[in-house]
Amino acid sequence: MIRVLVPLVLLLAACTTPVQDEAWEGIGPITFVDGRDTTADRRVAEMVERWNERAGQREQAKFVEMPSSTDAHRAQLTARAQDLAGVRGSAECYDVMAVDTVWTAEFAAAGHLEPLDPAEFGVDRMLPKAVEAARSPDGEQLWAIPWRSDAGLLYYREDVLKQAGVDPPTTWAGLRRQATEIAPRHGLAGYVGQFRLYEGLIVNAAEAIWAHDGDLEHPDEPGAKAGVRALAEGIEQGWIPRETLDYDENASLDEFRSGRALFMRNWPYAGPVLNRPGSEVVGKWAKVALPGPSTLGGWNLAVSRCSPHQKTAREFIKFVTGDANQREMSRLAGFAPTSTDLYDEPGLAADPLRESLLNARTRPPSAHYDELTSVMQDTLHHVLKNPAAIDRSLDQLADDLARAKGGR
Ligand code: GLC
Numbered sequence: 102m103i104r105v106l107v108p109l110v111l112l113l114a115a116c117t118t119p120v121q122d123e124a125w126e127g128i129g130p131i132t133f134v135d136g137r138d139t140t141a142d143r144r145v146a147e148m149v150e151r152w153n154e155r156a157g158q159r160e161q162a163k164f165v166e167m168p169s170s171t172d173a174h175r176a177q178l179t180a181r182a183q184d185l186a187g188v189r190g191s192a193e194c195y196d197v198m199a200v201d202t203v204w205t206a207e208f209a210a211a212g213h214l215e216p217l218d219p220a221e222f223g224v225d226r227m228l229p230k231a232v233e234a235a236r237s238p239d240g241e242q243l244w245a246i247p248w249r250s251d252a253g254l255l256y257y258r259e260d261v262l263k264q265a266g267v268d269p270p271t272t273w274a275g276l277r278r279q280a281t282e283i284a285p286r287h288g289l290a291g292y293v294g295q296f297r298l299y300e301g302l303i304v305n306a307a308e309a310i311w312a313h314d315g316d317l318e319h320p321d322e323p324g325a326k327a328g329v330r331a332l333a334e335g336i337e338q339g340w341i342p343r344e345t346l347d348y349d350e351n352a353s354l355d356e357f358r359s360g361r362a363l364f365m366r367n368w369p370y371a372g373p374v375l376n377r378p379g380s381e382v383v384g385k386w387a388k389v390a391l392p393g394p395s396t397l398g399g400w401n402l403a404v405s406r407c408s409p410h411q412k413t414a415r416e417f418i419k420f421v422t423g424d425a426n427q428r429e430m431s432r433l434a435g436f437a438p439t440s441t442d443l444y445d446e447p448g449l450a451a452d453p454l455r456e457s458l459l460n461a462r463t464r465p466p467s468a469h470y471d472e473l474t475s476v477m478q479d480t481l482h483h484v485l486k487n488p489a490a491i492d493r494s495l496d497q498l499a500d501d502l503a504r505a506k507g508g509r
Contacts, residue, residue, distance in 0.1 A: 127412030131196035137169040141373035144434035182213040190409030202399040209244040210468035215404040247439035251398030252457035256365040259387040280340040284363040291340030293353040294366040304396040312393025321499035333488035390457040397461035472505040
């Protein structure tokens with residue numbers, strides 16, 4: 102009997118092994134990379150823990166944090182992807198990458214990403230502008246799944262404006278007036294935003310330009326010049342503190358949170374941070390849409406081509422971008438969901454974020470966005486410090502942009 106069974110068992114083993122391998126193919130531990138977790142109470146790290154609790158031992162995710170500036174984040178992801186170009190299945194690979202909406206086209210064009218099936222992730226339920234930015238220009242391929250969207254908001258000291266008997270501003274002129282007149286009476290800085298030499302500067306400059314009916318892509322036209330001039334004059338006059346030339350999102354948030362500014366432009370994640378213990382403005386702040394269109398921000402999740410565990414990577418992305426997790430991250434971390442239905446639920450239906458997102462405008466979609474933004478950043482930072490150079494420098498920028506767009 103035993104003599105018959107042994108070969109039978111061996112034969113069965115021989116038959117099942119390849120089938121099993123196939124079943125496990127693409128399944129295994131993954132590395133998930135996002136920017137530094139600046140959410141109140143480290144909600145992104147906690148979300149990865151939630152995945153790890155429900156995923157089996159085989160599919161654990163390791164969370165790696167990049168620098169919080171999107172430019173430095175991009176540079177590090179690019180360096181790793183280039184090192185592993187052409188390699189399939191490396192343990193060094195960043196399996197799932199959070200990629201800023203502005204860099205997605207570039208990552209896709211460089212061949213770092215795996216195409217994804219829209220139906221598998223239900224992208225039909227997501228904000229069309231966010232999905233469009235994750236597709237190839239011809240719309241054929243989907244390269245990433247929109248996870249959290251982003252739109253700017255104007256945070257303000259509700260206690261101070263109430264005392265002054267005014268509503269929050271709805272125009273740039275109103276913002277300037279209140280920041281100039283009311284803030285000094287309370288020993289506050291007027292308006293803080295993000296004017297450091299990095300991508301956040303483009304976001305803020307674009308918003309000022311659009312608020313003055315200009316076009317970011319045509320900086321030599323009057324509207325664009327008026328928008329940039331409004332910022333430069335604000336810095337010159339002091340209602341926008343000069344220190345903001347070195348502020349990113351976190352620096353401006355610190356300033357507002359410490360009770361030192363009347364107005365702040367920031368993303369939705371700032372709200373929960375302002376309510377944390379240690380904040381000087383708990384119960385004293387409120388938010389409205391910006392006095393003009395916001396820049397559409399946001400982060401997509403992509404599967405790296407070098408990933409050995411692409412099935413797990415896709416399952417992880419489904420978990421993170423699913424409605425249940427998006428709802429949770431909106432409530433806990435203030436993230437702007439990409440799932441449109443969630444905006445009709447009580448938590449968001451009355452939130453100014455909804456209006457801000459609906460009116461948000463995109464930065465120029467391009468696989469060469471890094472070149473476009475670096476010329477724009479240099480010029481804009483220079484003219485914010487030297488308003489006299491605005492006319493000449495923005496005319497020059499228009500030429501430089503045309504060249505960069507042509508890839509020259
Ligand atoms: C936020 C936005 C992103 C933008 C960045 C600029 O992270 O989501 O799109 O590029 O801020 O600092």
